[in-house]
Each structure stands twice: as C-alpha cells, then as structure tokens.
Amino acid sequence: MTFVGVLNETSMNVAYPILAKDFGVSLDVVQWITGGYLLMVTIVMGTTAYCLRQWPARWLHLAAVLAFIIGDLIGALAIDFPMLLAGRMIQAVATGFSTPMMFFLIFTQLPRERLGVMNGVAGMVISLAPALGPTYGGAVLAAGSWHLIFWLLLPIAFLSLIVGQLTIRNQPFGNSQPFSFLALILLATSLTSFVVGVARFGKAGWTSSCWLLLLLGLILLIAFIWQNQHGKTRLFDLSIFSISTVRLAEWTYFSLQFINIGASLALPIYCEYVLHASSLVAGIVLLPGSLLGAAMAPAAGFLADRYGYGLPTRLGSILIVLGTAGLLIFQSNLTPLLVMGLFIIMRLGFNAAFSNTIANASTLVSKEKSTDVNSIFNMTQQFAGSLGVGIMTALIALSQNKGHGSMTLKTFKGSRVDFVILVVLALGALIAIWCNFALQRRLQTQTEK
Structure with a gap:
C-alpha cells in the first residue's frame, strides 16, 4: 500500500503539460495534484502517532486501502480538474496512514540489530516509488490516456487489501490522553498556509x-507548538527535539526528501520543455537511477547493521552533492543521457542515507517514543516533498509567466534556480550528517568513560 501510494505521488508529473492543456489551467495550478497530495499526506501523518497507539494497525490498514480505492476511482473518472484533485486528496489519506504504519511495525516488531536491513527495504519502497512514478506515468501516457494511470493501480490496491488483512497483527500501546483536535487544526492550517504561499509565488512572484500567507503559517506553527506542548493533550511528543542529534537527523531527513521529490519533478519537466523529449523519455531518464537506488537501500542497511549508520549516510551525502552539483555545472550541456547519469549518482546517495537517517533517529529515543519519531519524521518527509514540488514548480512557472524569450529559454532559467536550491540543500545535508555522527561518537565516548 505504501509503494502504490508513494508511486501515485509523482506518477502524474510527466502529465503536467497535457493536463494544463486539457483543463485550461497553468502549470502552477496543475502542480496541486502533486503538491496538494503531499500536503494532505503530511496532515494525515500528524494523526498517526496517536492512531497507531490507539488502534490495531490491521484496521488502520483497512481504512487506508478503502480510501485509496475510492479516490482512485474518482481520479480515473474525473471530467474536470476539481474532480481530479478531489480524487487525489482522498488517495492521499491512504498514503498518510500506510507509510508511518510500515515503519511503526518495523520499529516495534523487530530487534534493533535488524533495523538497518528492514529499514533499507522500507526505504527502498518509499524512495523507489516516487522516482519510478514519472517512468510509470510516461509509459502509460505513451500507450493511452492519463486516466489509465489510475485504473492500472487498482489491482495492486486490492492485493494489498487481501494480504494486509491476512497478515498484519499487533497490539497497540494505548493512549493516556484523548486526541488533540485543536493541535491538528493548527498544524494543518499552518502547513497549508506555507504551501499556498509558495504556490502563489509561482503565479505572480513575491506579492x-x-x-x-507565509507569516500566517509561521504564527500558526508557533501556536501549534505551544498548544501541543502545553495543552491537556498532545498530537505527538515534540520533546524528542531536545536531543541535538535528533534535530540534526530531522533536518537531514527534510533536505533529502526535498531533493528527492524536487528532482523527480524538475528533471522530467526540464527534459520535456528544454530538451524537447517526449513524456516517455522524460520518465525513462529517471528509471535507471530509481532501480539502482532501490538496490542500494537494503545494501546500505546491511552496512549500517554491520558498521554503524555513519558509514552509509556519510557516503550518501557525498554522492548527493556530486549529483546535484553536476546538474548545475553542466546545465548548458545536459542531454537526457547525462541527466540519467547524474540522477543515478543522486539516487545512490539518497538511498544510502535516507532510510538510515530515520532508523538511526529511532535508536536515539526510548521505544515508547519511537511512534513520535516515526510520525514526525514521516510528516517531515512528506511536507518536504510538498514544498519541493511547490517551490520547484513555482520557480519554473514564474520564469515561464514573467520571463522573456522562448519557452525553452524561460524554462532553462527557472530550472537553473531549481538546481541551485538542490545544491544548497545537498551541502546542508552533508554538513548535518557529518556533524551528527561526530556528536554521536563524542557522546558515546563520554558515556563509556
């Protein structure tokens, strides 16, 4: 369910030009089918720390799959953009539940010495799917209508429904306090304000x-933090951020997913608008990196179990910097083949670091707080993806709407800013990773003394 949900996040990316033409809307509006999807996933994930403690995962899985099937049917039958967007939002509810559920079962059902490999498998699922999405979408568009993107996912959802209900078993911990609806409302409106503010930038610039909207988002976020920590009930426990290594891991996780989703969106658009590749070719350029990255995830998990989390995450941070820097340095000479090669480097680095970051963070807190790490980190990666989609698309759309020259030249200029952002975030992730493990090593040495 997680795979098909995350695959669905980016499967429509290569269809942006077609959807913009079919529905008569601009690129910054079309991006809501991905950005809005990720935003809804983020909001739903805010409830999972409570829900996974309160109810058996089996019943949450049932609700998730049914939501996906309903949303998928609405999307497949959509006759206008609002109907398509509504279907995508309902599908997002499923992904919001299934992804934290997958990590929750790993964190709570397995011994810590096996977390690396199993998190590698989980990381393979959630990192392969968004990069594979454009390839899947491009292949479907080459064969027929974008409606098929939805129809072909239904059998996988039904398979998840059957197998999940037969196999998922766990006993929830329970909650000592009721659910905090006020905290959820404050969090949801805060995140929505941020994403809408970024989306509006793509239409008219910094108005x-x-x-x-950005200021409102910040105020609501502060209000959420205060309510969550001082109210009678909590959505999740933010005290985990009192641990400096957890804070560094959180920033790393955010940066990695922003790069992952942002590049998965920006590169197909660049190939179509600037390199004049077909939607199929634009999707295929991501395929080798997706497959090789998927193979890297469990291998990196094995390295983490054997040598510690520091080795694969440091290696991954270096590769991500090399890949993103290559896009910026060689932009004027990019070809679909070169984009493919640089994306392979990025994906190998991403998969080496991503799942090991959340696995490492889960070992820095008590087992009871692993649900909070799980919920918060998964929220972070989805919100990072939503911002990545919004910002990457907004910069290209702004250049297309306000720039001068041909559409190719305007897209080239907007994409250059995208590539700069990817490089900056990659460097930030590298610094955070190296500082994090240096600090963990120092703390361990002090403990041993």
Whole structure:
C-alpha cells in the first residue's frame, strides 16, 4: 500500500503539460495534484502517532486501502480538474496512514540489530516509488490516456487489501490522553498556509499575499507548538527535539526528501520543455537511477547493521552533492543521457542515507517514543516533498509567466534556480550528517568513560 501510494505521488508529473492543456489551467495550478497530495499526506501523518497507539494497525490498514480505492476511482473518472484533485486528496489519506504504519511495525516488531536491513527495504519502497512514478506515468501516457494511470493501480490496491488483512497483527500501546483536535487544526492550517504561499509565488512572484500567507503559517506553527506542548493533550511528543542529534537527523531527513521529490519533478519537466523529449523519455531518464537506488537501500542497511549508520549516510551525502552539483555545472550541456547519469549518482546517495537517517533517529529515543519519531519524521518527509514540488514548480512557472524569450529559454532559467536550491540543500545535508555522527561518537565516548 505504501509503494502504490508513494508511486501515485509523482506518477502524474510527466502529465503536467497535457493536463494544463486539457483543463485550461497553468502549470502552477496543475502542480496541486502533486503538491496538494503531499500536503494532505503530511496532515494525515500528524494523526498517526496517536492512531497507531490507539488502534490495531490491521484496521488502520483497512481504512487506508478503502480510501485509496475510492479516490482512485474518482481520479480515473474525473471530467474536470476539481474532480481530479478531489480524487487525489482522498488517495492521499491512504498514503498518510500506510507509510508511518510500515515503519511503526518495523520499529516495534523487530530487534534493533535488524533495523538497518528492514529499514533499507522500507526505504527502498518509499524512495523507489516516487522516482519510478514519472517512468510509470510516461509509459502509460505513451500507450493511452492519463486516466489509465489510475485504473492500472487498482489491482495492486486490492492485493494489498487481501494480504494486509491476512497478515498484519499487533497490539497497540494505548493512549493516556484523548486526541488533540485543536493541535491538528493548527498544524494543518499552518502547513497549508506555507504551501499556498509558495504556490502563489509561482503565479505572480513575491506579492504581499505570499508574504502574508507565509507569516500566517509561521504564527500558526508557533501556536501549534505551544498548544501541543502545553495543552491537556498532545498530537505527538515534540520533546524528542531536545536531543541535538535528533534535530540534526530531522533536518537531514527534510533536505533529502526535498531533493528527492524536487528532482523527480524538475528533471522530467526540464527534459520535456528544454530538451524537447517526449513524456516517455522524460520518465525513462529517471528509471535507471530509481532501480539502482532501490538496490542500494537494503545494501546500505546491511552496512549500517554491520558498521554503524555513519558509514552509509556519510557516503550518501557525498554522492548527493556530486549529483546535484553536476546538474548545475553542466546545465548548458545536459542531454537526457547525462541527466540519467547524474540522477543515478543522486539516487545512490539518497538511498544510502535516507532510510538510515530515520532508523538511526529511532535508536536515539526510548521505544515508547519511537511512534513520535516515526510520525514526525514521516510528516517531515512528506511536507518536504510538498514544498519541493511547490517551490520547484513555482520557480519554473514564474520564469515561464514573467520571463522573456522562448519557452525553452524561460524554462532553462527557472530550472537553473531549481538546481541551485538542490545544491544548497545537498551541502546542508552533508554538513548535518557529518556533524551528527561526530556528536554521536563524542557522546558515546563520554558515556563509556
């Protein structure tokens, strides 16, 4: 269920030009089928720390799969953009539950000495799927209508429904306090304000409404933190961030997913608009990196179990910097083949570091707080993806709407800013990773003394 849900996040990316033409909307509006999807996933994930403690995962899985099937049918039958968007939002509810559920079962049902490999498998699922999405979408578009993207996912959802209900078994911990609806509302409106503000930037630039929405988002986020920590109930326990290594891991996780989803969106668009590749070719350029990255994830997990989390995550951070820097340095000479090669480097680095980051963070807190790490980190990666989609698309759309020259030249200029952002985040992740494990080593040495 997680695989098909995350695959669905980016499967429509290569269809942006077609959807913009079919529905008569601009690129910054079309991006909501991905950005809005990720935003809804983020909001739903805010409830999972409570839900996974309160109810058996089996019943949450049932609700998730049914939501996906309903949303998938609405998307497949969509006759206008609002109907398509509504179907995508319902599907997002399923992904919001299934992804934290997968990690929760790993964290709570397995001994810590096996976390590396199993998190590698989980990381393979959630990192392969978004990069494979454009390839899947491009292949379907080459064969027929974008409606088929939805129809072909239904059998996998039904398979998940059957197998999941037969196999998922766990006993929830329970909650000592009721659910905090006020905290969820504050969090949801805060995240929505941020994403809408970024989306509006893509249409008109930094207008006063953009700044007001971002300011509103910040105020609501502060209100959420206060309510969550001082109210009678909590959505999740933010005290885990009192641990400096957890804070560094959180920033790393955010940066890695922003790069992952942002590149998975920006590169197919670049190939179509600038390199004049077909939607099929635009999707295929991501395929080798997706497959090789998927193979890297469990291998990196094995390295983490044997040599510690520091080795694969440091290696991954170096590869991500090399891949993103290559896009920026060689942009004027990019070809679909070169994009493919640089994406392979990025994906190998991403998969070496991504799942090991959350696995490492889960070992830094008590087992009872693993649900909080799980929920918060999975929320972070989805919100990072939503911002990645919004910002990457907004910069290209702004250049297309306000720039001068041909559409090819305007997209080239907007993409260059995208590549700069990817490099900056890659460097930030590298610094955070190396500082994190240096600090963990120092703390371990002090403990041993």
